[in-house]
Structure formats: C-alpha cells, structure tokens
Amino acid sequence: MKSIFILSLSCLEIFLLVFPKISLCQEWEWMTPKPQGNDLYSIIFTNGTTGYAVGKNGTIIKTTNNGDSWFWQTSGTKQSLKNVCFLDENIGFTVGWGGTILKTLNAGATWESIPSGTDAPLREITFTDDGVGYIVG
Secondary structure, three states: OHHHHHHHHHHHOOOOOOOOHHHHHHHHHOOOOOOOOOOOEEEEEHHHOOOOEEEHHEEEEEEOOOOOOOOEEEOOOOOOEEEEOOOOOEEEEEEHHHEEEEEEEEOOOOEEEOOOOOOOOEEEEEEEEOOOOOEOO
C-alpha cells in the first residue's frame, strides 16, 4: 500500500513539474513563411544562402538568406511534391504524386509541368550530369 501511495505521489509531482511547461507552448507562433503549415519532404541548397523546400499540396518555398525567411513559389499543382533537385542555381526539377514533374529554368520564379506519362507517385529525382536524369516512383 505504501509503494502505491509513493508511486501516486511521484506521478503527481511529475505532472506538476511538466504541466507549467506545457502551458508555455500556447505562446509559440509560426515564424516564416506564414501561414506555412504543410509537411515538407525535401530540401536542397543551390549555394550558401539559397535553398528550396517542397512538400504537401504542391508546396514550394524558397529562401535567399540561409533559411532566416522563406517565401512561397507558385507550383501550379495541388499534388504533393516529394523531392527537389537542381542542376545549377537556375535549373531545377521537382517530382511528386500523380506523376507530377515540374521544371524551372529561372531559379524557381516559374515552374512548368512536364508530362511524365504516368499517374503513379514519383518519389525521387537525380541527375548524373546536365543531360542524364533518373526518376524513381
């Protein structure tokens, strides 16, 4: 009986120690980009400061200051994007669900759809050089 009381008292002490910390979470806020709440699946940096992340619902976001802030790029799709790859600072590709392949030639200012010939999910894209690329579904 004594061990049950001590165990109950220990659980109460842990709860009282943790609960005030949980209430602090109510003061958290999204930093950047607001209101980005989509899952992100892939990230790549093309140089020391510029990076791209892709994710759920066609999300593409870009940073030009090491990730201190991010801004939206228009993908033109609602399909989830699973992987992003850049050949250089301007030419990039992303792939995703529904056979989605997108390409940019201008550092993500615009993204154009490329027909893949499939509706299957595409998960990875990589290039061995400027002319040879591989996509895995």
